[in-house]
Amino acid sequence: MPAVGIRVVGATLTYRGDIVFRDLAVDFDPGLTSCLLGPSGVGKSSLLRMIAGLAPSGGRVMGSDGGPLAGRIAYMDQRDLLLPWLRVIDNVTLGSRLRGTRADRPAARALLERVGLQGNAADYPRTLSGGMRQRVALARTLMEDRPVVLMDEPFSALDALTRLRLQDLSAELLAGRTVVMVTHDPFEALRLADRIYVLSGRPAELGEALLIPNYPPRDPTAGGLAALHHELLDRLKAADAGSEPERRPAARRHAAGAP
Amino acid sequence: MRRLGFLLTFAGIVAAWQGLVSVTGVAPYILPGPLAVGRALVLHAGALLGHAATTAAEIALGLGLGTGLGFASAVAIGYLRPARRWLMPLLVVSQAVPVFAIAPLLVLWLGYGMVSKVAMATLIIYFPIATSFIDGLRRTEPGWLDLARTMTAGRPGAAWACFRHIRIHAGLPALASGVRLGAAIAPIGAIIGEWVGSNAGLGYLMLHANARMKVDLMFAALAVLAVLAVALFVAVDATCRRLLHWLPEGLPTEARTDWEEQR
Missing domain, CATH: 3.40.50.300 (P-loop containing nucleotide triphosphate hydrolases)
Incomplete structure (x- = not known):
């Protein structure tokens, strides 16, 4: 790229x-x-x-x-903008769902692992904390691979602490x-x-x-x-x-x- | 605890009813006591069940059809701008003409059978379902749409993809409120239809019993109808809640607050 x-x-x-x-x-x-x-x-x-x-x-x-x-372009807002009716993994692959293309789920799982949420792929957003939700949003942004x-x-x-961790993570990713x-x-x-x-x-x-x-x-x-x-x-x-x-x-x- | 309270209230009302009948000695063809009604329930159990099945089928079919039609109209109105201009007035008119007023016409056109009652129930719930879903489709979180727009930018069919994958889902809680309302009023449509002209159903049975001064049977039919209506509402409410399990806590859907707050 x-x-x-x-x-x-x-x-x-x-x-x-x-x-x-x-x-x-x-x-x-x-x-x-x-x-x-x-x-x-x-x-x-x-x-x-x-x-x-x-x-x-x-x-x-x-x-x-x-x-x-x-x-x-991939866009990330201050609000996580996760769709509450989709599981975490489906939120990460939202882009391909909207474009009608096949979702690369292994790639999505790998990204979830990088943001430390490999165990939450099947969860719904309502069960996650604010920091976890924003990490899902980061994974979704990266999944777009733009x-x-x-x-x-x-x-x-x-x-503050979650912010520091997410800053490090996003700088790396x-x-x-x-x-x-x-x-x-x-x-x-x-x-x-x-x-x-x-x-x-x-x-x-x-x-x-x-x-x-x-x-x-x-x-x-x-x-x-x-x-x-x-x-x-x-x-x-x-x-x-x-x-x-x-x-x-x-x-x-x-x-x-x-x- | 809540259930016990409800049972106590119910028992109190029935006792007061029996007391009123015993003390005043009112004629049984004006107000039968609960014992007489209970006796009628047992005595005519077969007939009551048969007619109840007819009415239940009418209500269920009406609710299904009304929900389907309401959903389809709302999607058309929400997605296609021209449809808004053409369908919206029709929607309003469908509600401005009272269903009661056109009930005789429906019976004339569709006959004494179930079809006219299903049509009546459909008509009476179509408007609340369609309008609540239209509202829901309009009030989509703008941030979701912005996100979807950057994801689909420059692709054909992007507008429909956003509508299908985001707006429709986001509108489902509103649709559920409409369907709950529909479940509560659909029995009205079916009963009116049966009163105007029919040969089966609880409404027919009530008219029939009334004409023959069998007021105890009439009350029995009424009790069955009430149980039917409440069961329908509870079932629809439970289904809606199961389907919308993803709703964040504290995001109110009408029935959820109503039922949960009493705990």
């Missing part, structure tokens, strides 16, 4: 008469993990949904090879793919990202990427990252000061339903 980057050109989004972003251009490098940070409501999730083809782009979204991204993975705050609903992850957690971004972008302003703009050395997952408390941590926090503070709280639109479509 060759790595494919993401190229966004001239992306424009208007929400209730408010210009969220205009003529936004960004390239996400192939095979790297990019994290998107910024004040809430600035349009991080909207940008992600636009790349996923779930929102009209008003511009061009394509692969770095110039081809369309449709069919090359070169581009979009993640919208994938671990934010989990407790997603290595080599182009990952764009929306997060509000600078710590998480420093652990997982090769590139960190801060989205700020109205219309929103992407600042220059913060380049993080070494391979994820990292220990953000390690010496070299302290300076980057400071730099990132400074950028976030500046971004927050630049946004006008009373005019922030609720850019996340499902914000009300999010846990």
